[in-house]
Amino acid sequence: MRLFGSMEIKDNQLYIGGISSKELVEKHGSPLYVMDEALISKNMETFKAAFKSDRFQTEVVYASKAFLTTGMCQIVDRHGLSMDVVSGGELFTVKSAGFPMEKVHMHGNNKTWEELEMCLDYGIGEIIVDNRDELDKLERVCREKGKKINVLLRVNPGIEAHTHEYIQTSTYSSKFGESIFDENIKDIIKKFIAAEHVELKGFHCHIGSQIFDEKPFFAAMDTMLKFIKQMKDEAGLDTTVLNLGGGFGVYYFDGDDAVDFEKFCKEMIKDLESKLDEYEIDLDKVIIEPGRSIVANAGTTLYTVGGTKVTYSGKKYVFVDGGMTDNIRPALYQAEYEGVIANRINEKTEDLVTVAGKCCESGDLLLRDVYLQEAKEGDILAISTTGAYNYSMASNYNRIRKPAVVFVKDGESKVAVKRESYEDLIRNDLKLY
Ligand SMILES: Cc1ncc(COP(=O)(O)O)c(C=O)c1O
Known part of the structure; x- marks a missing residue:
């Protein structure tokens, strides 16, 4: 798996923002969207510095559909970028975060x-x-x-x-x-x-x-x-x-x-x-x-392995505690990703597996026919480049709760979005009888 930004390998583990995958999952649960704040900041500054002219003004507008939370609005504002929104919901989020309205494009x-x-x-x-x-x-x-x-x-x-x-x-x-x-x-x-x-x-x-x-x-x-x-x-x-x-x-x-x-x-x-x-x-x-080029590589999703299965045909599955509800892109676009067993990252990747989520859909596959370290129950599977169009496209199919989002930087992790609770799932439901 290619490493981006603050990702590094230490003690046989994947670290992001100076924190081990194990510690992140122990502290915040799984599945977990992990956003590398320093890489997001670097990407924004790179766009700003490179897209400049003496001849005309330039403006870099972050396409918020890629990934939007209140905390993300604050980061975009800190770096002086403008914001592109496409719905009342995105607009409301941006306004509630205190983002300058004159820099919003609808x-x-x-x-x-x-x-x-x-x-x-x-x-x-x-x-x-x-x-x-x-x-x-x-x-x-x-x-x-x-x-x-x-x-x-x-x-x-x-x-x-x-x-x-x-x-x-x-x-x-x-x-x-x-x-x-x-x-x-x-x-x-x-x-x-x-x-x-x-x-x-x-x-x-x-x-x-x-x-x-x-x-x-x-x-x-x-x-x-x-x-x-x-x-x-x-x-x-x-x-x-x-x-x-x-x-x-x-x-x-x-x-x-x-x-x-x-x-x-x-x-x-x-x-x-x-x-x-x-x-x-x-x-x-x-x-x-x-949008994507600012956040995609800055995101990693951490899952917990629930178990494995070898089918009658000999195909080996690794089951994780998330899936198409937190990352619809493989099912929607046949998008491909890279993954590792993050808590034993230095072990040989000799196991040919397909990583499946927990939804009631055969197409709920996150990684197809990839070589991984041998996975066991309780291992942490990390999938990289999930910063764009993952959280923003997440759903509650099968009434699965949306994961938490944390931003990591310099050994610190901050919760940007709390993990949904079961109560959240029925918040808008009304009894008919
Ligand atoms: C109008 C518009 N602008 C910007 C973007 C951002 O694209 P990307 O995330 O690929 O940079 C999109 C995404 O589809 C878009 O529709």
Whole structure:
């Protein structure tokens, strides 16, 4: 298993943030999401330092869907990043944490009336409007409240990025944004410009997530700049802001060629600056929205092994006390991870096993056909790179309680989210009779 940030091996054990896996599980129970605070901070600072230009302002917006808790909002604020939210729940969390509202950007392809009202009541910085109908809805809410709001229009630049390749297509059928190839795009933009209560500041695009190949990001940027120029010339647009989204791929398992985001950001800025000259346009601000690349490698989930089983066909399972409820990604996307027996980490990995969770689903598998140290009841299994889209996608399927989240740093562990109790599970249930 590749080690990240403060992970180290001492006394035959995996340590994170200076604390052994055994001590973490003894103190906080299992399963346990462990977040390496120093690595999160380092990643944020790296983005901030690398994504800078003398030519235009830059803004790094953390995509909170990757991982969001009240404590995480505090860390994002400490490092001066902005925040991207996509729901009333994320917005409420961020507001309750005391995060500066003017640094919040609201996304979503189907914002409800209630969510739009919250955006205005809370005084957030900017709404990324998904489509022409949403503009009408937003105008109405603004009129009723007598308020104005800055917006970006999300557009689809027709670049479909997969992890190792991309295609350009004008018929791309994503549910997000208005296509730049739409025959009415000029009229849509004119409508935004004419809108009384919204101030169109620019455009947003996001071409996908967990993308390793850097070419589609550059292609999207180039397409967006050409589009901005075209809209300036043909629709009288005076946009000043370009948001290029997130999606930078990270290492999960052997073979993943993670984006070196420091190098990538610097190259992106350089390319942007030269393209602005080439296309004779200016931008006030360029924004990126990394989520996964800030938190994924900083997270490790610790499980307790309940036992093992060898099936009639000879397949060996290791059973753990979590599963698809705390990490849906293997079942949802066939995502692959690396794992170790964290309390005997130096032992040989000679046992070919599949690690299964405890849910009533055959697909509840966390690691498929991997070599591990021989696992026994009571061992701690650690799965790395679970910081993004694990806790934020957790569920209570089978009425399994969501694990606790702890942040570790310099030998100290702080609970960021308490483990759910059985009482929590029935808190909103009402008896019918
Ligand atoms: C609009 C938008 N911005 C940013 C992100 C963050 O992507 P990632 O976590 O891959 O960096 C997403 C994720 O899907 C997104 O939809």
